[in-house]
Amino acid sequence: MDEQLSDEQRQLRDSAAKLCGDLGGAKRARVLRDAGQDIDAVAWQAICDAGWLGMLVPEARGGLGLGAVELYIVLEQTGRHAVMTPLLEMVASAWLLGAVDVPQPLLPAVLDGSPIIVPALDADGWAFRKASPGIARVPAFASSARDFLIESDGRLGLLPRPQATKIAPNVDGSHAATIAVSESAQIIAGGDEAARLAARLGDLLALGSAIELLGLCESALALALDHVKTRKQFGQPLGSFQALQHRLADNFVDLELNRSLLHRISLAWDEGTAVPAMIAAAKARSVRVTTEIMRNALQLHGAIGYTDEHDIGMLWKHALAQSARYGNELTQAARFARLTADEV
Amino acid sequence: MPWDIASLFSDDAPADRDFRAEVRDWVADNCPRELCHRRDRIQPPELKPWHRRLFERGWIAPHWPKEYGGMGASLTQQIILFEEIVRIGAPTPYPHGLNFIGPIIIAAGTEAQKARFLPGILSGDATWCQGYSEAGAGSDLASLQTRAVLDGDHFAVNGHKMWTTNGHYADWMFMLVRTDPEAKPRHAGITMLLVDMRAPGITVRPIQTLKGDAEFAEEFFDDVRVPQENMLGGLNQGWRIAGMVLGGERFTTGHPRYALVYLQQARELAKRTGAWDDAGFRDRLTALEIDLLAFLAYYRHAAKLHGTKAAPLSSAPVIKIAGGTLAQRSADLLVQAAGGEGASVDDILLASSAVNVASELFEMRRLSVGSGTTEINRNIIAKRVLGLPDAER
Numbered sequence: 001m002d003e004q005l006s007d008e009q010r011q012l013r014d015s016a017a018k019l020c021g022d023l024g025g026a027k028r029a030r031v032l033r034d035a036g037q038d039i040d041a042v043a044w045q046a047i048c049d050a051g052w053l054g055m056l057v058p059e060a061r062g063g064l065g066l067g068a069v070e071l072y073i074v075l076e077q078t079g080r081h082a083v084m085t086p087l088l089e090m091v092a093s094a095w096l097l098g099a100v101d102v103p104q105p106l107l108p109a110v111l112d113g114s115p116i117i118v119p120a121l122d123a124d125g126w127a128f129r130k131a132s133p134g135i136a137r138v139p140a141f142a143s144s145a146r147d148f149l150i151e152s153d154g155r156l157g158l159l160p161r162p163q164a165t166k167i168a169p170n171v172d173g174s175h176a177a178t179i180a181v182s183e184s185a186q187i188i189a190g191g192d193e194a195a196r197l198a199a200r201l202g203d204l205l206a207l208g209s210a211i212e213l214l215g216l217c218e219s220a221l222a223l224a225l226d227h228v229k230t231r232k233q234f235g236q237p238l239g240s241f242q243a244l245q246h247r248l249a250d251n252f253v254d255l256e257l258n259r260s261l262l263h264r265i266s267l268a269w270d271e272g273t274a275v276p277a278m279i280a281a282a283k284a285r286s287v288r289v290t291t292e293i294m295r296n297a298l299q300l301h302g303a304i305g306y307t308d309e310h311d312i313g314m315l316w317k318h319a320l321a322q323s324a325r326y327g328n329e330l331t332q333a334a335r336f337a338r339l340t341a342d343e344v
Numbered sequence: 345m346p347w348d349i350a351s352l353f354s355d356d357a358p359a360d361r362d363f364r365a366e367v368r369d370w371v372a373d374n375c376p377r378e379l380c381h382r383r384d385r386i387q388p389p390e391l392k393p394w395h396r397r398l399f400e401r402g403w404i405a406p407h408w409p410k411e412y413g414g415m416g417a418s419l420t421q422q423i424i425l426f427e428e429i430v431r432i433g434a435p436t437p438y439p440h441g442l443n444f445i446g447p448i449i450i451a452a453g454t455e456a457q458k459a460r461f462l463p464g465i466l467s468g469d470a471t472w473c474q475g476y477s478e479a480g481a482g483s484d485l486a487s488l489q490t491r492a493v494l495d496g497d498h499f500a501v502n503g504h505k506m507w508t509t510n511g512h513y514a515d516w517m518f519m520l521v522r523t524d525p526e527a528k529p530r531h532a533g534i535t536m537l538l539v540d541m542r543a544p545g546i547t548v549r550p551i552q553t554l555k556g557d558a559e560f561a562e563e564f565f566d567d568v569r570v571p572q573e574n575m576l577g578g579l580n581q582g583w584r585i586a587g588m589v590l591g592g593e594r595f596t597t598g599h600p601r602y603a604l605v606y607l608q609q610a611r612e613l614a615k616r617t618g619a620w621d622d623a624g625f626r627d628r629l630t631a632l633e634i635d636l637l638a639f640l641a642y643y644r645h646a647a648k649l650h651g652t653k654a655a656p657l658s659s660a661p662v663i664k665i666a667g668g669t670l671a672q673r674s675a676d677l678l679v680q681a682a683g684g685e686g687a688s689v690d691d692i693l694l695a696s697s698a699v700n701v702a703s704e705l706f707e708m709r710r711l712s713v714g715s716g717t718t719e720i721n722r723n724i725i726a727k728r729v730l731g732l733p734d735a736e737r
Contacts, residue, residue, distance in 0.1 A: 003654030225730055240735040245726035252725055253662050257638040264353050264641040281634040288631075337630040 004263070009073055016077040019046055024081030026219075026311035029318060032084050033173025039116075039144040040084040047083075048113030053090050056204075057098035062108055067270035068204075072211050072263060079215025082318045084174065086116055086141040088208040093117040093149055096156070096201055100189045106158075115146035117158065119205060120179060121326075134181050139325035142177035143167055149201075150181050156194045157185030172318040203279045205326040207269070210279075210286035211262050216319045217255050217293045223312050224248065224297035231302075238300065247296050254289040261285065280327070280336040287329035290319050353644045360420050367428040370401065381433035383691065383700045385557040388438060388471045388513040395437045395468030404466055405442055407592050412450055412458070413466045419592055419650050426596045433697070436596065438510060441465035441472035443593045445518040445538075451588045452577045461516075461538065475505040475519030475539070475563065476586070482507075483720050485520070486531040486583070490565060492521035494572065494579075499523075499537060501545075501568040511561030512550045514541050520582045527580065536582035538574040545569070555706045595647055597715070598663035602708065603636045606674035609699050613692065614681040625680060632674055639666050658729045661721035668711035668718060675701075675708040 005013065023043040032040055047053070055070055057063020064070075071091060078087055094111055097104040110117060120136040136150050142165060147158045159181065167175045189197055225248065228239035238244055261282050268274040294316040298305040305312050327335065356364060374397050379386060398404040406422040408414020415421070429436055446465045449457055464470030481488040490503025501521060511517070517539045527533025541548070545568040551560040577585035610629060614620040646659040679686040682701045691698040712718040726732045 003649060003652070225732070229731070229733060236735050237733050239732040242723070242726075245730075245732050246719070246722045248730055248732065249722040249725040250665075252658070252730060253665050256658065256662050257635075257642045257666055260642040260645040261638040264645070268353075278637065281637045285634050285638055333627070333630050333634065336634060337626055340633065 005073070009070065012070055013073045013077070015050070016052075016074045017080075019043075019050065020077040020081040020083050024078070024083035026082050026314040026318075029082045029084050029172065030308075030314050036169075036173075038084070038141055038167075038169075038173065038175035039086065043083050044085045044113065047085055047087055051111075052087065053094050053113060054098075054111045055091055056095040057107070057111065061098040061103065062111055063094065063098055068207070068266040068274075069263070069270060071208065072266040075208055075211040076215040076218075079212030079322070080219050082172075082216065082219070082315060084172075084318075086118060086144065088205065088212065089118045089141060090116065092119060092201055092204050092208065095204065096149065096197055097188070099197055099200075100156075101193060102188070104188060116141060116144050117147045117149055118142070118145040119201060120148040120150050120159075121202060121205075136179050136181050138165075138177040138179060140170065140174040140176060140321065142179075143175040148179065150185055151194070151198050152181045152185060154194055155187050155190040156198060157187045159185040170317075170321040170324075172314070172321045174321050199276065202326070203274070203276055204269075206283040206332065207262070207265060207279050209322050209326045210258075210283045211266075212322050213286045213290045213319060214255070214258055214262055216315055216322065217251075217258075217290055220293055220297040220312060220315050220319070221248070221251055221255065223315070224251075224300045227301055244300060248300075251289075251293045251296055254292065258282075258286055258289055275339075277336055277339040280332045280339060283327050284329050284332035284336060287323040287332070290323055291329070294319055353641050355420055355644055355648050356424070357420075360418075360424060363421055364424045364428060367403070367425055368431070371428050371432060371434065374401070375429070375432060375434040379435055381697055382435070383698070383703055385555075385559055386435050388510055391435060391437065392468050394435065398437065399467050404437065404468070405446065407443070408446065408450065408466075412462055419595060419647055422592060423595055423599075423647060426599065427601075430599075430601050437468070438471070439593065439596070440474050440510065440514075440518075441470065443596075444474055444589055445472055448518075448536075448585060448588045449576065452585050454573075456573065457538070457576065464515075470515045471510060471513050473508050473511045473514035473517050473541075473561075475508060475511075475517040477507040478504060479506050483717055486529070486534070488520055488522060488534065490519070490521050491525070492523050492535060492537060492570070494523070497572045499570040499572065499575070501537070501539070501565045501570055503565050504562065505565070506560075506562045507551070508561050508563060509559055511541075511563055512548050512558065517541055517563070518576070520586060523582075524580055531583040533580055534582040535579055536576040536585045537570050538576055539568065539570050540574075543568050543570070553706075554709060555703055592650060594660050594663050595643070595650065598643070598667040600636060600640050600643055600667065600670070602671035602711075603632070603639070603667075603674040606671070606678045606704065607633055607636060609694060609697065610674070610678045610681040612694050613678065613699070613701075617681060617683040617685075619681045619683055625677075628677055628680070632670065632677060635666075635670050636674075639670055642666065656729075658725060661716075661724045661729075664716065664721045665718055665725075671711055672708045675705045679705050 023046060051064060052074055054063030055066045059065035075088060097107045097110055118138055118141045120138040138148055145161055147160055150157055150159050162179060165177050165179055167177055170176055228244060229237055231238050265274055265278050265282050297312055298316060301312050304310050376394055379394055403425055405414040406417035406425050410416040426436060442465060449461055476485060478488050478490060490505060492499040492501045519537050519539055520534050521537055522533055523535040524533030545566040547564040548561050550558040551562055553559050614625055619625045646663060649655040679701045682692060685692055687702055691700045
C-alpha cells in the first residue's frame with residue numbers, strides 16, 4: 001500500500017510507526033494488563049498531542065479534515081504494536097460529534113482527548129447481534145470512559161458512565177462492561193439523522209477494528225518468521241521445512257488480499273462509494289484470516305508459544321478482543337449475506 | 345454480489361471509460377455469436393475468423409509496441425479489452441503466439457526472425473504452441489532432456505514433449521531443448537528453438553484431458569532438422585530467454601471472472617434446486633463471495649502497480665494461488681448447487697446461460713497445475729518473499 005501514499009501520508013505513517021514503536025508493544029500491553037489498567041496513559045497523551053483524534057472531523061469544526069486512508073495508516077501501526085488506547089473509538093466519537101447537524105460544545109474537548117467517549121452499541125443497524133432491549137455492550141475502555149455513546153429508541157445520545165458499572169476484563173486487559181441504557185442520556189441526534197449516522201458509525205468501527213487486525217497479523221507473522229528462521233531441530237532451521245513454508249506462504253497470501261481490500265475500502269469511504277456489504281466482508285475476512293494466522297504463528301512457536309511470557313500469545317489475546325468487538329467473523333458474514341441476499 | 349465486476353474498485357480514468365464503451369459496442373457488433381458461451385473448447389481453426397477481426401480492428405495485441413503492430417496500450421486498457429470480450433461470453437485469442445513467444449521474439453529475436461514470425465502471430469495465420477514440459481520435466485523444468493545437437497547449420501532434435509496445448513493444431517512450436525548435457529547448473533545448458541511443426545520426423549498425438557476435450561498433445565522428435573537461424577537468443581541462453589515472457593499475462597489468466605461467473609450461477613441454480621435454503625450452502629457461498637471481493641481488490645491493486653518500480657515480486661504468485669484456489673472452490677460450490685445433477689454430462693439451462701457443472705469443475709483443475717503449480721508458487725513466496733531458508737546439506 002505504501003507505494004500509493006502521498007508525501008504527507010508517508011510522513012504520517014512514519015510518525016505513527018515511530019510513536020507506536022516507541023511506546024507500544026506486546027510487553028507494554030502485558031504490563032498494563034497485570035496492573036489492571038485498560039488504557040496506556042503515556043501512549044494516549046502522545047496520541048492526543050499528535051492531533052489524530054480530529055482526523056475525520058472537518059476543519060471547519062476544528063478537526064484535521066483527513067479521511068479514512070489516513071485512519072488506515074495510523075490504525076495499521078497501532079495494531080502492529082498493540083497500542084492500548086481508544087484511538088479508534090475516539091476518532092469515531094469525534095467524527096459523530098462533528099457530523100451531527102447541531103454542533104456539539106463538547107467536541108473541542110473530545111478532540112483534545114478528554115473526556116473519553118466510547119461507543120456502546122447494541123441495536124439493529126449497528127452490525128451487531130441484537131441484545132436485550134435496554135442493555136448496551138461496552139467492548140473496551142469501560143473504566144476510562146466518562147461517557148458512552150448509545151443508541152436508544154432511534155436516537156443517539158451520550159450517557160454518563162453509571163457509578164455502578166461492573167467491569168468485565170477481556171483477555172488482553174481491556175475493560176468491557178454491560179450497561180443499562182437509562183433515560184439520563186443527553187440526546188444528540190434523532191430521526192433519520194440518527195439512523196444514518198448510527199449505521200455509518202458502526203461501519204467505521206468495524207472497518208477500523210479490521211485495520212487494527214491487519215497490523216496485529218503483520219506482527220504475528222513477523223514473529224513466526226523470525227522464530228522459524230533461527231530455531232533449529234533435526235539440524236535444520238524450522239523454516240527450511242516445506243510443510244511449514246507453505247503454511248506461512250498461505251498466511252502471507254491471505255494477508256495481502258486483506259491489505260488491498262482494506263485500503264480499497266478506505267479509499268471508497270473517502271470517495272463516498274463504500275457500501276455496508278463491503279465493510280461487512282472486510283471485517284468478516286479480517287477475523288477469519290487473523291484466527292488462521294494467530295493459530296499458525298502460535299503453533300510454529302511450539303511450547304514457548306504456550307507461555308504467558310512470550311509476545312505471540314499477547315498479540316493473539318489482543319487480536320481476540322479486536323475480533324470480538326464491532327462484529328466478529330460470523331456476525332459480519334451473516335450481515336454480508338443479508339445485504340447481498342436478493343442479488344442473483 | 346450487488347456490484348458490477350467491471351466497475352467495482354475500478355481504476356478506469358475517463359479516457360479508459362471511453363475506451364471501454366468503444367470496445368463494448370464493437371465486440372457486441374463483431375463477435376460471432378456462435379462462439380459465445382460455449383462450454384466445449386473452441387479449437388484454433390474455428391477461432392481464426394474472430395482472431396482476424398480483432399487483428400483488423402487493431403486490437404489483437406494491446407501489449408505489443410506500436411512499431412511491431414501492437415497498441416502500446418496500458419495494462420488497464422489490456423484488462424478492459426479482456427473484460428469486454430469475456431463479458432459477452434466470447435473467447436479470447438490463444439495466448440501462445442500473442443502473449444508468450446511474440447514478446448520474446450520482440451525482445452530477443454533477430455530482425456529476420458521478427459520480420460518472419462511476428463506478422464503471422466498478429467494475423468492469426470500461424471498457430472503456435474509451447475514445447476516446454478516433458479514426461480520427466482514438469483515443475484522441475486530445468487531437468488528437460490529433449491536433445492538438440494548442432495550439425496553444420498542445423499540442429500538435430502531428438503526427444504519428446506508433452507502437455508502441449510494446441511500441439512496438434514500448431515504450425516510452429518517454440519521449444520526448450522538441451523544443448524549442453526554437462527552444464528551446471530542444468531538450466532545453463534538449455535536453448536530456445538522455433539520449430540516448423542511440419543518438419544519431417546515430428547509425430548503428434550492428441551491427449552484427451554480430464555474435462556474431456558483434446559486440448560493437449562504430445563510430440564515425438566526423431567532426428568528433426570531445425571535450421572540454426574531458428575535459434576532464438578544465443579546458444580544455451582534458452583532459460584533466460586524464456587524468462588522474458590511478459591508479466592502482464594497473469595492479469596488475463598488470473599482474472600477473477602471464473603469465480604464471479606460461477607458464484608452468480610451457483611446462486612441462480614441453488615434457488616432452483618433448493619440448495620439456497622440450506623445454511624451450509626449459504627455459508628460457503630458467503631465465504632467465497634467475501635474472498636472474491638478481497639481478491640478483486642488485490643487484483644486491481646496489483647494491476648495498478650504492474651510495470652512500476654513499486655510492483656512487488658509477490659504479485660504473480662499471489663494472483664496464481666489466490667485466484668486459482670478461489671475459482672476452483674467456486675466451481676466446487678456450483679456442483680453443490682446442482683444437487684443430484686452435479687455429475688451430469690448434460691448442460692443445465694439457467695435463465696440467461698447454460699452451465700455444465702462437472703465440466704467446469706474439472707476444467708478449473710488446470711489453474712493449480714499449468715504454468716507453475718500452486719506448490720511451486722508457494723515455494724517462490726516462501727523463499728523469495730519471506731526469505732525462508734533452504735535445507736542445510
